[in-house]
Amino acid sequence: MSLWGGAFLQPSDDDLKALNDSLRFDKRMYRQDIDGSIAYAQAIRDAGILDAKEAITLIQGLKQVLQEIESGSFFFVAGDEDIHTAVERRLTEIVGAVGGKLHTGRSRNDQVATDFRLWVMKTIETLNDLLKTTQEALIEQAEQHTETLMAGYTHLQPAQPITVAHWLMSYFWMLQRDRERLRDARKRTSFSPLGSGALAGTPLAIDRVKLANNLGFTHVSMNSLDAVSDRDFVAETLFTLAMTGVHLSRFAEDVIIFSNPNFGYIRLNDRYSTGSSLMPQKRNADPMELARGKAGRLIGNLTGLLATLKGLPTSYNKDLQEDKEALFDSVDTLSALLPVLIAVIKTLTFNTERLTASLTQDMLATDLADYLVNKGLPFREAHHIVGRVVRYASDNGLEMSQLPLEFLSDQSALFTEDVRQVFDFKQSVAKRATLGGTAPSAVNQQIETAKETLQNT
């Protein structure tokens, strides 16, 4: 019989039970539920609801339940509609009627919200660590390639030469923002709803601040109606994870394209490529395709929860039970994805021959314009002149460096013999040495800053 059944004559319908019951997915919060109950037992002992002995009995009972669950000797029974009733049911089996006192002044509404927040706070730490390890892997690879040149792209068209390290580090900063967003989301998760009752607050003289601190919360909620229905922390975490998914999808897209044989810049380790049942020569970047594809799912989980929350009436509504599966799925998705991506990054190899071959002189067009600008020509004019030069070279199947000086000086008298120095990829890169630029010197500085950032965040 369910805990709330007192007022009903008929048992609830089986189909309804199947629809209602959340044990299937919320059982993973068992530890948070027990931690919350232990802290709550202490709080209502302090408030005079339990005497010292009752409190000890309950706490020892709860610890036994925890031990049973973790050792695998705990069995769910029919009627355990969620992890909260399961724990309380077993507790009462162990400690007897005093188990019925634990719920005094507490509602499923504030209990569930507390458990879930604790779970999210812990999970954010875990994801933060995974992301940090991903960042470290990027730095590790970048340090090997601060001088390796490659074509830099905009619009997937070769634009200017860059360093491989610069490309790798661009993803470092995306993940850094993701971690900062996670930290901010955690900050707003760390508000204890415990002591809000079902909706109106508790009539017990509970010290909510002490109770919150005992559980690791930094703040307490200030309004009980809000406390039992606030799922902003779920939506915000889902958003952060969707954003992370988008970043990983962009990295994945790059790796997929760069490991296409026409590029051939990158080779995934055999362990992270898969073949085809029909085409044995294929080296499919499956994990990267999954990384790209799963961004969709992360976006969908966010969208779904926001739509669920939209238009809900005041305070707790059962619709809110939809909060967990979406988040669990997003967390599981990234928890499965990131270890693979870390391994992929660590074992990426770069084909320097192909990278070098990717550099073509038209990628120095900007440098050629800069040459004219340095000689005093306004940039816009330089730009138009170089545009004509590029087209001429292209139309005649020549490299720009093969164009006769006479042709160039016909275009602008500012072109003189020293123009030859422009056609050097290494120098082109080295020039972009300002903060955030692609020059090895700037990239080394970038990597230093990245390392400091990792230490401090």
Place this chain on the structure above:
Amino acid sequence: MSLWGGAFLQPSDDDLKALNDSLRFDKRMYRQDIDGSIAYAQAIRDAGILDAKEAITLIQGLKQVLQEIESGSFFFVAGDEDIHTAVERRLTEIVGAVGGKLHTGRSRNDQVATDFRLWVMKTIETLNDLLKTTQEALIEQAEQHTETLMAGYTHLQPAQPITVAHWLMSYFWMLQRDRERLRDARKRTSFSPLGSGALAGTPLAIDRVKLANNLGFTHVSMNSLDAVSDRDFVAETLFTLAMTGVHLSRFAEDVIIFSNPNFGYIRLNDRYSTGSSLMPQKRNADPMELARGKAGRLIGNLTGLLATLKGLPTSYNKDLQEDKEALFDSVDTLSALLPVLIAVIKTLTFNTERLTASLTQDMLATDLADYLVNKGLPFREAHHIVGRVVRYASDNGLEMSQLPLEFLSDQSALFTEDVRQVFDFKQSVAKRATLGGTAPSAVNQQIETAKETLQNT
């Protein structure tokens, strides 16, 4: 060792396996996979790839695999990365090397697409039946209440009296459109991709049309690149289910509001109400709140898949593996929800006392305007006059029928003694007898049409 491992020296990484493997969710397509393989064995026998004996061996082996799965004697082993490899692995254990011939000219790409389409076609039938039963429940209730009056709302403000049956039947037509959309989605699912190979078509002389028909498809795909990557049928089905979810969420919202005690129009059966752990008097419409909330999840599943599909390069990409979990989740959601909703509808009771009390004379304002219009006043003028009458009545705490005739005739000389007849809710309803109107006569006709529609669709 995985089936595609021939070209690789190192085993794939465990984390990657966990990420890649789809057995966890695609095993529910075991029957479609086996059906597809049986039909394919026949097709390649007809094409001369298998001799008659080999074909029989394979088909009998496949039937044994099916029997093992359905009887629970089938065990998955490490290396079964998806249902397709699991079935083929077991088949080869049973029939020996000839099992390796089944895959001739077939790719995982066309195999998976075939299995999934078959599964979707079957599932659409199941959902169609559930929706039809929901519609029947609505009709059943409506037939009890073709003459029961209630307040009709727009903007959740009482507007005009309607019949309860009319309200119930409004949901019938929403579900009817959903079923028609499902039927259209099924029509576009019923294209067989089998015989498309990995991407370029099959070199075997397979009769694709016969093969398709054997499997229950009505059409064959016309382009192999499209065939292996077309997931429109998934997105379209997800859209249809999201739309259904939206309709159910609207019904849920009505039921939740109408069963609030301030309304009290509706009482959910005890079996479909739940209490509160702290407030035993509550009669929460939990299944309706879940119905409302789960619309979000259905929307999220659709959004997620569309985002996954967006920007994919030509032909098959591993991202497409993300198609199944979203659809399985939407299907499971509605499969869990609809039986409960059907039971809720069948056991709904209406509180006629409260429904009658919901009818207030200001809901006859339109009828009063119609009265003036019938006497020749342009509608806009009638409207303004009645507006003043309503406000006067409201300001003076009077029902409109209590206003002295002198007052009314001061507003318009057209008001005469016969205005008293306007203040009759039953007559107000009876007047709206045009097709689709709320009059009992029109609603009876509507129900008849609904029944015919059910028989024909």
Place this chain on the structure above:
Amino acid sequence: MSLWGGAFLQPSDDDLKALNDSLRFDKRMYRQDIDGSIAYAQAIRDAGILDAKEAITLIQGLKQVLQEIESGSFFFVAGDEDIHTAVERRLTEIVGAVGGKLHTGRSRNDQVATDFRLWVMKTIETLNDLLKTTQEALIEQAEQHTETLMAGYTHLQPAQPITVAHWLMSYFWMLQRDRERLRDARKRTSFSPLGSGALAGTPLAIDRVKLANNLGFTHVSMNSLDAVSDRDFVAETLFTLAMTGVHLSRFAEDVIIFSNPNFGYIRLNDRYSTGSSLMPQKRNADPMELARGKAGRLIGNLTGLLATLKGLPTSYNKDLQEDKEALFDSVDTLSALLPVLIAVIKTLTFNTERLTASLTQDMLATDLADYLVNKGLPFREAHHIVGRVVRYASDNGLEMSQLPLEFLSDQSALFTEDVRQVFDFKQSVAKRATLGGTAPSAVNQQIETAKETLQNT
């Protein structure tokens, strides 16, 4: 003063007006509004509400309003909160008090729904034509390239040789499904809500079927509550357009990748490429990037509307006013995009040299496996053997055709001199001649079917 102001003492707030007023975007439905009013005037004349002269006056007045709008001599005035009030206001200025009769028995609720459905029905035709033209452009290009070979990809890894026409035609079928979805959406749009009143139906003896047919609707709505709040047709159209956007985004991705210089398969016409302000050599496929990016917006418009509809109470709610801007935006997006894409497709040029160079012998691995299969080896074994061959060739920097026969026959005794015939791309393609395959013969048949399809749909 607004038309509904009679019951209010204070004018509505300016900010509210700005929020409420929909004239800004709904004015584009002026023709549908006037058409609807003309038909409605005829219907209420037939129902005896208007005499023949009044009806003529109203209809002539409405035609004058239309003429004024189309000639640019119509001016909106303060108080025109939407196109419906603007038209009615001007009508009344022209025809006097009889203008106030037009609204008899009609509500803004059924009027707006009618206008919007008419607009959607017309717009679907327009989009259908644009999509058809896009399909024709694909066929036109495909016909030039039924024998041009290129690498076919899965996972963006070269897999098997295909024909360019086959690649182009894969998009034909996606758009075909989109058009069929549009047709189905139109079918469900073609239900006239006119005569549903505000929510409860009309008390007038209107022949709703005749009225519907006069306006071009094929059906009438069967339930007035549903009729005034059904926005399925908007959501379904938005879904269809989002799906189209996804298809175009895939085509765009291909074109962007294929026009990257490392591929160089495709060259966009100068008119449809853009340069860079800093890098004059760039040939950015801007329209394709926009096509890819705008798929997001189309998905967002769909998601947004579904979230808006979720959980709405019975019948009309003002939330429904949010239906139009989303659809207008999706329609405008595709209306701007498709003409550019059509031009892009028509002017695409293919670099046959680069396409030929894209064909590498490892793409014949499947053919090599087929060779062994044809000699009786089960496919799975053939697959493993060829896997070893591919790796050996790759490790030794050799083409497969350069491998000595001794090496091959060491792998399998089935390899004999005739294996040389396998290494022919043209033959590889020609073999895939089954329906939907990439062989020129099959592609020609595909194109024929496509042309017939265009004629019939």
Place this chain on the structure above:
Amino acid sequence: MSLWGGAFLQPSDDDLKALNDSLRFDKRMYRQDIDGSIAYAQAIRDAGILDAKEAITLIQGLKQVLQEIESGSFFFVAGDEDIHTAVERRLTEIVGAVGGKLHTGRSRNDQVATDFRLWVMKTIETLNDLLKTTQEALIEQAEQHTETLMAGYTHLQPAQPITVAHWLMSYFWMLQRDRERLRDARKRTSFSPLGSGALAGTPLAIDRVKLANNLGFTHVSMNSLDAVSDRDFVAETLFTLAMTGVHLSRFAEDVIIFSNPNFGYIRLNDRYSTGSSLMPQKRNADPMELARGKAGRLIGNLTGLLATLKGLPTSYNKDLQEDKEALFDSVDTLSALLPVLIAVIKTLTFNTERLTASLTQDMLATDLADYLVNKGLPFREAHHIVGRVVRYASDNGLEMSQLPLEFLSDQSALFTEDVRQVFDFKQSVAKRATLGGTAPSAVNQQIETAKETLQNT
């Protein structure tokens, strides 16, 4: 001729222009564009690219362009494809060829990103102020109603008595979190990309930190590839606004339900209610319905951008042009909505008679259980006993306070005469005096904390 046209022989297609051009929507960033250019002119002067006189000329020219735009004397011309080219075109008209120097080392990519970030930073301030004013309006109303009682709901079922102020304040804290999220989003927006060039960094010796500070940025971006393509700040702002929209939709839902006549708790001021064209008595809460409905649009804008960003290749792609309209629309939506909501809140009136009538004794069931708990009964037992009492009272049409003591003491011997004191709503509320509870004392404390929070954030 467009600025990048140098390399092209043919003019760009008109349709393409229409598709590409962003002037239509990006012109609202004119001030940020000019501010950015002024600061950039100073930076390249400091870097020696401009001499002092040239810098003054450019800056004065830019100020004149600003003045022309703000005074309405600026005219866009054909070829002004975005605000950046329009400003530069006009600048060059004013200052001559030196205008062509402004773009030295700057790309459209870093320029656009800079302008948009500046615009977002400013806009966040504006929205923050609007939200703060909304919070102040809530406090203002709450202070009037710290002792006004009403039914508190969970599941839209009456649960426990609460104070009106407590209900109002629940929305204060939601908006507070929204403002904190905005602040965090602004923090991550405040990174200057200027000096990143097109993708690889600038070759000029620009002091990027000084340049950033001059523009009001607190940080500079650390990687140029990331800098030109990072749109996290847009997505994060869109998420924050969607979350705000969800909160407003919940408030809207409450107000819509509470102003339904069956509730009658709330009356919207006439200025913020609208009538119906057919039903003059209606008092539709249109602005609240729009608030509820527009949450969908805000969710859609977020979803759309995330889908657009998903899977983009490295660095800048034209797809990113899709970032602005979504954000502009979300900002405009809230900018139109919030002033109306503020006015609605300020002018809300509460019907204390109806609020009092909403309190029914079954809402004291929890208090009755607490009564037994205080006498030593475990909560779970108390709960079951009270459940039976509630059902008995309900079945017999009695208030709980009307039940004879004998009946109660039959249920539990702990019920004695003093049970009568339980049936007092005021006392029930007053008991919930813990932090965050609904008691007037706790609510007063809550309001004080809220005021302090407003001062500090």
